[in-house]
Amino acid sequence: MKIGILTSGGDCPGLNAVIRGIVLKGDKVYEHTFLGIRDGYRGLVEDDIFTLPRKQVRGLSKQGGTILGTSRTGPYGEGNGGAERVREVMDKHEMDGFIAIGGEGTLTVARMLHEEGVPVIGVPKTIDNDLSATDVTFGFETAVAIATESIDRLRTTAESHHRCMVVEVMGRDAGWIALNAGIASGAHAILIPEVPVTIEQVTGWVQATVNRGRAPVVVAAEGFRLAGEDVSAKHGVDHMGRPRFGGIAEQLTPIIEERTGIETRSMTLGHLQRGGVPTSYDRVLATRFGTAAIDAVHRKEWGTMVALKGTDIVSVELAEATSEIKSVPRERWDEAAILFG
Amino acid sequence: MKIGILTSGGDCPGLNAVIRGIVLKGDKVYEHTFLGIRDGYRGLVEDDIFTLPRKQVRGLSKQGGTILGTSRTGPYGEGNGGAERVREVMDKHEMDGFIAIGGEGTLTVARMLHEEGVPVIGVPKTIDNDLSATDVTFGFETAVAIATESIDRLRTTAESHHRCMVVEVMGRDAGWIALNAGIASGAHAILIPEVPVTIEQVTGWVQATVNRGRAPVVVAAEGFRLAGEDVSAKHGVDHMGRPRFGGIAEQLTPIIEERTGIETRSMTLGHLQRGGVPTSYDRVLATRFGTAAIDAVHRKEWGTMVALKGTDIVSVELAEATSEIKSVPRERWDEAAILFG
């Protein structure tokens, strides 16, 4: 068979390891050949496709990013031609099917294409760990590791200056990175989108930490919002009506400082969390996802996605995979909250 | 309640995070007080015990090693007094029970003590990941991360000199570290105790790698033995009858060099794999084990052990936990072997 591979959505450590796993096993065991699709679905729509021989995936397991490039373009976008255009390009290249490595959006498109008869297999990618059909995905542990190491560094400076430090990590809808990096670094408060918390609770934890003679570290997921607080009212909007402060860390910092009297600084880790060398955990998981995906191709399990359940790689329906996001359960946050303050 | 804590057996990154998790939750939620037992069961036998206040566990989540010390002494050793002596010392300190953090040996002793009526809860610790009752334990991912980073380094030098490099990692009975570090670093052969492999297979992978213009990397678990080969016959024994070469890597190196003609070097990672700062993954898992262990104490689930199943922390019987070692299943090795050569 001749199989296409694309990576789509935000960058994520481990994408290259998935690609390498697919190509090495496909080449050696099934004698498939491979086509690289450039920049996600854009390459399928615009016919930007190249042959991907085994030797081009050499040494990729430890390399961050994706050699295929990525974008947020989709085949169902205005004038992009939908499944018909995808089939047309696939036929032109005699592509028997393709593997789509991406997050919720990417996999939803894959499901829709599959429903229109396009042969596709999914590999879940979400640095936020918010896909419900898999226990965990590659990239997430690397993001937690980077966030933890960063918070370890920021904390020493906070201690030297007797300051409070507010660190913003990724997590628009789910607070997994904040939860795990917060536990790992011994944070004094962890703020996530799933759990409503008031400013009084936050300043309570901050003050309790100061009272014990320590410098408070607050870890906030980007999607967290203070319960019952209109921050834009407090901080104003600019002449375009946009809130004056971008991120949640920047919003919280002056409020904490004002209410507690403790000098407070913020840091937003941003893109640092999604680049660079993946951890060994993510390299192993990504490699396993890759080899399992080509097994699924071989078994023609179109419309499915590989997933981790416990210690096993399994296949699940794409439809199931994209139905709901995986939030942090309240009891997991409660478990961590014991350590606050 | 007044609860003792001991750490026993080989050092392991995350021990301190477990201790911190136990004490913080025990102090804040249950108002327990804690006693540190020095150097594992030795402290129980020799009455080497001290109070362990909350402030002494401050900042421990990221600190390697164990503030309690460790040893391989056991209460059932010659003249150590067994359960009776343990109860005597516990009574003296009004200790209501204790938490034993350790591997197969430690937990077997805990089970035996429990069967004689001593109130004890276990926390599994095995850097080799060979305990069957838990999906994974803390310390293992750190060991894999260190091994992977080391192999990444060793490979560049092997490439510069066009050499074969044989790297020995931990794993006496189970090859998990070799398997995962080998996959993560893109090794050309992974040799584990569970899978018999001949010298011809090894040199075949080495030669195939050289033929593709690359420097072969062989990762061997310390417990691996060549199938059908009497290495001591080949390499001789010293005047004490001990094999001349200590480890498997040192044994394989001259054989590979002689049979393939490729210059070959070895490196044994040894103690490097069990010390230092734990990865964020291990800090989170160790913290969760610690807080779950004190929950189990609170529920008086004596004779049980905390364990990870999927993404959940559960309680299992100590008896179940120590019944068999968790080997690498043949299919997991086969999956990796696709990438060899």
Next chain:
Amino acid sequence: MKIGILTSGGDCPGLNAVIRGIVLKGDKVYEHTFLGIRDGYRGLVEDDIFTLPRKQVRGLSKQGGTILGTSRTGPYGEGNGGAERVREVMDKHEMDGFIAIGGEGTLTVARMLHEEGVPVIGVPKTIDNDLSATDVTFGFETAVAIATESIDRLRTTAESHHRCMVVEVMGRDAGWIALNAGIASGAHAILIPEVPVTIEQVTGWVQATVNRGRAPVVVAAEGFRLAGEDVSAKHGVDHMGRPRFGGIAEQLTPIIEERTGIETRSMTLGHLQRGGVPTSYDRVLATRFGTAAIDAVHRKEWGTMVALKGTDIVSVELAEATSEIKSVPRERWDEAAILFG
């Protein structure tokens, strides 16, 4: 003798290693005793002083931050009492002299106190490497290492998304961190306060990089300003008259994007660069500074500062040390600029 130690100004990796070097050598060789002065000059002014025995500096060489705390308070501040108050507090504690570890401001105050007869020795600390009297100071190499590692990470994501990335590093008056981190990470443009550069030059380098098929990385010191450009005019000010965007990276990003049409993102590394474990280079330099400082105390070389010249630690007059900042020479930037674009 009884010697005080204080750390003052911004946090810097290696402060603790200096303190340890002073105390270990002073204790073992000269039998001095030590007093810790809390939070820089604030402790001298407010009499916040404690005994600092040898065992308290144990294990400090690798610990970031300062166990003494730091602040920006000075004895010559309004109502702080100046040299008279300092002498009063020193006399109360029978302090024979003190060692001030800090940057340009701290050392200027030390010089002024010395001129009024206070016995003081300086240890230079500047993460920006902008003190002219020493070849380099501790903390700087750690900052460069963190910035380099961060840029390595950010670059992979920029490549995956075909974006330009603008990274802001520390350096208000001198561009040393930008220069070295930029060279180390292979940046396509390095912007420093010392060298005027126009927006046309910046976009020229960015475009040249894109033309070669790569994702451009621009490293900018926080003190850099575009030549002949009024950025606040372009981006406007808020209702308080402050420029709408804080840092130089945020200012440059929309301009680059608009002029080149290349999607552009920014990241400000901020406090990440001054916390956490120091590199081995900085631990060695800081330890040598510490032991040399106590030698200088022993020789009663009050009014001097330790410094690195080539591979030697020497003593220089505080007056000399604080006379001018050490800028990046134009030829060093030209040397790096060869690699741009």
Next chain:
Amino acid sequence: MKIGILTSGGDCPGLNAVIRGIVLKGDKVYEHTFLGIRDGYRGLVEDDIFTLPRKQVRGLSKQGGTILGTSRTGPYGEGNGGAERVREVMDKHEMDGFIAIGGEGTLTVARMLHEEGVPVIGVPKTIDNDLSATDVTFGFETAVAIATESIDRLRTTAESHHRCMVVEVMGRDAGWIALNAGIASGAHAILIPEVPVTIEQVTGWVQATVNRGRAPVVVAAEGFRLAGEDVSAKHGVDHMGRPRFGGIAEQLTPIIEERTGIETRSMTLGHLQRGGVPTSYDRVLATRFGTAAIDAVHRKEWGTMVALKGTDIVSVELAEATSEIKSVPRERWDEAAILFG
């Protein structure tokens, strides 16, 4: 001009950064073209030479090892043809001169070739830092960083088990790596080839450390030998007359254990110290060496070598560069020895 480049001798982090610096500046500023010479002088002798375009050095600053390969073959070896053969191969490729990146042996050969009229420029490479003509070379700081990080890890386990740990680092003739890694990691004894030390001194430091309640860490350079001790007499030789134990760490371990009664373990870091990603310090120094070397070529300063003096890159005669090794001065060791025990 058409310029050859070769890397020779043991692997060293930063070699690729030198190559990149040479090619980028040579291509952009001087419009030179480049030839890669494979595996050091072997490529010159055996005519194994290829064109090296700019795009092949892309991204090399952070990559360990050398894309040119290395070997220990020399043109003056039996039957290799000496300067005549070198000139013959250079003429065939119209090579106007070449840059030799290597250590004492490599540069001595370069000097001899130069004396016979071959146009050559040297770049010093010595991971041991033992070349007297340069303050420091690339690779050394990376080796110290790896050794320090490893010792940090080993120490935690030594503390957990109350053991003494003996760590062997590189340094056959000069103890620079041991000195700096020992200082950086807070070792309790540093043993180097330059300073004779008796077993009584070693065990004295070990015992003093134990008496203070800590786990002793002894760092030994591979070239260290105990004063007045015939270790092979003590430990015997095998049937071939070779000493039974390979390295100094393995020799010291049983002696320390026997004399002090303290459980003692050893670790030899070996090849770990010379592979992998260079530190930012080494990337900057290597890049500067590379661009300075092509400047020297442009100025036709044949027979010279680039070197670091203070913060400047200078040119020195090859003859001067290879006259004596740079030992650790006694006062530098004395300075460190203050911290022992």
